[in-house]
Amino acid sequence: MTHYANAKLQEEKVFKDPVHRYVHVRDQVIWDLVGTREFQRLRRIRQLGTTFLVFHGAEHSRFSHSLGVYEIVRRIVDDIFAGRSEWDENERLLVLCAALLHDLGHGPFSHAFENVFELDHEYYTRQILLGETEVNAVLKKVAADFPEKVSQVVEKTYPNKQVVSLISSQIDADRMDYLQRDAYFTGVSYGHFDMERILRVMRPRKNQVVIKATGMHAVEDYIMSRYQMYLQIYFHPVSRSAEVILNNILKRVKQLSLTGYTFKHEPTHFQAFFHNTITLEDYLALDESILFTYFQLWMQEEDAILSDLSRRFVNRKLFQYIDLDPGVELKKYQQLQELFRQAELNPDYYLVHDTTADLPYDFYRPGEEEVRVPIFLEMKNGELRELSRESIIVDSISGRMKRDHKIYFPLDFLEDPSTHAAIKKQILTLLRKDGK
Numbered sequence: 001m002t003h004y005a006n007a008k009l010q011e012e013k014v015f016k017d018p019v020h021r022y023v024h025v026r027d028q029v030i031w032d033l034v035g036t037r038e039f040q041r042l043r044r045i046r047q048l049g050t051t052f053l054v055f056h057g058a059e060h061s062r063f064s065h066s067l068g069v070y071e072i073v074r075r076i077v078d079d080i081f082a083g084r085s086e087w088d089e090n091e092r093l094l095v096l097c098a099a100l101l102h103d104l105g106h107g108p109f110s111h112a113f114e115n116v117f118e119l120d121h122e123y124y125t126r127q128i129l130l131g132e133t134e135v136n137a138v139l140k141k142v143a144a145d146f147p148e149k150v151s152q153v154v155e156k157t158y159p160n161k162q163v164v165s166l167i168s169s170q171i172d173a174d175r176m177d178y179l180q181r182d183a184y185f186t187g188v189s190y191g192h193f194d195m196e197r198i199l200r201v202m203r204p205r206k207n208q209v210v211i212k213a214t215g216m217h218a219v220e221d222y223i224m225s226r227y228q229m230y231l232q233i234y235f236h237p238v239s240r241s242a243e244v245i246l247n248n249i250l251k252r253v254k255q256l257s258l259t260g261y262t263f264k265h266e267p268t269h270f271q272a273f274f275h276n277t278i279t280l281e282d283y284l285a286l287d288e289s290i291l292f293t294y295f296q297l298w299m300q301e302e303d304a305i306l307s308d309l310s311r312r313f314v315n316r317k318l319f320q321y322i323d324l325d326p327g328v329e330l331k332k333y334q335q336l337q338e339l340f341r342q343a344e345l346n347p348d349y350y351l352v353h354d355t356t357a358d359l360p361y362d363f364y365r366p367g368e369e370e371v372r373v374p375i376f377l378e379m380k381n382g383e384l385r386e387l388s389r390e391s392i393i394v395d396s397i398s399g400r401m402k403r404d405h406k407i408y409f410p411l412d413f414l415e416d417p418s419t420h421a422a423i424k425k426q427i428l429t430l431l432r433k434d435g436k
Contacts, residue, residue: 050242
């Protein structure tokens, strides 16, 4: 390692943080990484995508989350693991950099954007870490192979699984930050748990991090908090409605562009994405402020679907929804699709099936190749016991998939009797059969 790897700032820098009070930076490398253009871009990407349209405080960015993950890892390695024989001090800077940079590749409104253009943010994280970027230049000053090592930690392929598990496991710094941060900014109480206690009972062991058995109740609290945050915040049906519309705006723009439509406002920033010729520079040039600018411009487009969907997203005129699983009620779903066509509402854009699912403690994933390492409790005699074997609470929700199916539609269009009144009445009767 170079002198640069061990260089400290003359004076510690701190970021004031609403969740951790302060984020402390003493390492020159970390300070330099925060100042790179690729990391600063994360200020312009929201942590929770469309959720701000439901919980108005949820405007926080991936920048603040990344700093938070770094701070939790810093506290673990500097305050809890330091001096313990099963922690290798040489991994310290690596795990701090990986914690800070783990979300670098996220695009604007991450998931909708990735779905439409078939992208993977983890691929772009790797490109930023290893490509010709300011981040890569900083990491290379540590050592020639250092960018690759950071990338391996983020990708979960680094040989020392103990290092990986601090950022990506069932109980990691990433989850511990976003649960608390998202709860704080959405104003809900579900995401709060006793992180201080969890940090105090974490112990480094060969190829993993374990929890002292005395900390089991704090871990139960954390898992229940994750369970409730998914149901109440991450899968909130109104937020999903906004995401459905966002998805369909991007889908429509892509279709129009590929079929030769003449835009009033050419979607210049998207051309590489339409034609799958994306360079890293194209990717980094997009953020949420640019998408919003386009949405406002597309409200003036001649294409009725694009202008309507853009207006809905910008002005928060979202779709309504009912519980309906096309797998169970296929006939009803197909009938609705046909009626929508008759009412001149394109069902590809105006009748959308959406499903959400989560496993609160998810190392049981049938059919998945990736083995998810469970949380191990270290008993007084040194024996390791998997958490759900000791905790009745965790056992009760382990491996239980909570799956939800909804269809989304524009109720305002359906309630407007000026066109296709009889057909719309039929649609509304079908939609209201379930009692809504």
